[in-house]
Amino acid sequence: MNELKKIASLINELIVNDDFPASVEPEYLRATVMDYPARGGKRLRPALLIWCCGLLGGDTETALYPAMAAELFHNWTLVHDDIIDEDSMRRGELTTHESLRLFAREAFDGGDLAADKFGKNFAILAGDIQQGWSLNTILKSAEHGLSAELTLALGKRLLELGSCQLISGEALDVEFPMRSWQNISSDEVLHMLELKTGALLRFCAEAGAAIALNTCDFERKEIKMLGDFAAAAGIAFQLMDDWLGVFGDFDKLGKNIASDLASEKPTILLLKSFEKLQPDLQLHLSGMLGLDEYNEEIIEQVRVLMRDCGAEAYVREKAEEFSEQAKEILHQFPDNEYRSFLLELTSFLVNREQ
Numbered sequence: 001m002n003e004l005k006k007i008a009s010l011i012n013e014l015i016v017n018d019d020f021p022a023s024v025e026p027e028y029l030r031a032t033v034m035d036y037p038a039r040g041g042k043r044l045r046p047a048l049l050i051w052c053c054g055l056l057g058g059d060t061e062t063a064l065y066p067a068m069a070a071e072l073f074h075n076w077t078l079v080h081d082d083i084i085d086e087d088s089m090r091r092g093e094l095t096t097h098e099s100l101r102l103f104a105r106e107a108f109d110g111g112d113l114a115a116d117k118f119g120k121n122f123a124i125l126a127g128d129i130q131q132g133w134s135l136n137t138i139l140k141s142a143e144h145g146l147s148a149e150l151t152l153a154l155g156k157r158l159l160e161l162g163s164c165q166l167i168s169g170e171a172l173d174v175e176f177p178m179r180s181w182q183n184i185s186s187d188e189v190l191h192m193l194e195l196k197t198g199a200l201l202r203f204c205a206e207a208g209a210a211i212a213l214n215t216c217d218f219e220r221k222e223i224k225m226l227g228d229f230a231a232a233a234g235i236a237f238q239l240m241d242d243w244l245g246v247f248g249d250f251d252k253l254g255k256n257i258a259s260d261l262a263s264e265k266p267t268i269l270l271l272k273s274f275e276k277l278q279p280d281l282q283l284h285l286s287g288m289l290g291l292d293e294y295n296e297e298i299i300e301q302v303r304v305l306m307r308d309c310g311a312e313a314y315v316r317e318k319a320e321e322f323s324e325q326a327k328e329i330l331h332q333f334p335d336n337e338y339r340s341f342l343l344e345l346t347s348f349l350v351n352r353e354q
Helices: 002-017 027-038 044-055 060-085 096-107 111-143 148-178 186-196 198-213 221-247 268-276 279-286 296-308 311-330 337-351
Strands: none
Touching (some): 002 337, 027 060, 027 096, 027 111, 044 060, 044 198, 044 337, 060 096, 186 198, 198 221, 221 311, 221 337, 268 311, 311 337
């Protein structure tokens, strides 16, 4: 999507030139704070915010700093999520905690255990600073075209949806592997996805609409509708993300394949597989969860089981259902270029390979 690339370029420029991280010490922590945000990425959240603003006739220039704030908020959650999931790769490069672990091994004399602890501790600190950077960026919106009242309202809404709902979703995601998969329902997982992934996307859509309408009333019909659109699109996105975690291509995805299997994460894909498989094949699939390493042969065995029982098709169809639900909401808004961008973005979420 060329328009998405334009948004990414604008946000990249704002991030690398922002002055907030300049006073962070030590220097390697400052570099770490900049790492994920400066790596690029698809910038879906900024695009969603800016295009929802344009959809309702708003000045998209005034939406740039809130869009940057949403991206920074997303990045700190990735840093902490990678620690929780013990992932080693993100966007084709080392995760923050893994990069810091290797740095500590070279720079200090504490040994491997100390380096591992250092990597995780400093990654947590980097994520904390990125969260502060996000909130600082929201406040800067008042210097770039938004009223002080609306700026504060956006900050409050970001904390409500991001710091409360998103982290609540992450908490449920962390809790699930502690429970038997037989005691976790698909509805529970969908609720978790609506919080963990959908909450920040909802903020982006609502913020863009609020900026366009110059209102602090997030109960307005247009704002709530666009929030619902984003939440549905977010679930479609996450369902496909879980699918890519098993069926994706590492070279395209840029992160670990099978990490969900290693952590025994109860995704809809995994739950539906257990639901549909015969007992002997359930046992076979269980034996391929929680392994220390996954080679192509093991991953392919899992893929065959999930494909042959119909679980893979179910998840893809479910993602398409949520995508269509999102599009139906969009079709109730004016037919302009921004609606076209948002419709294309929604299609991209369920057809992506990375």
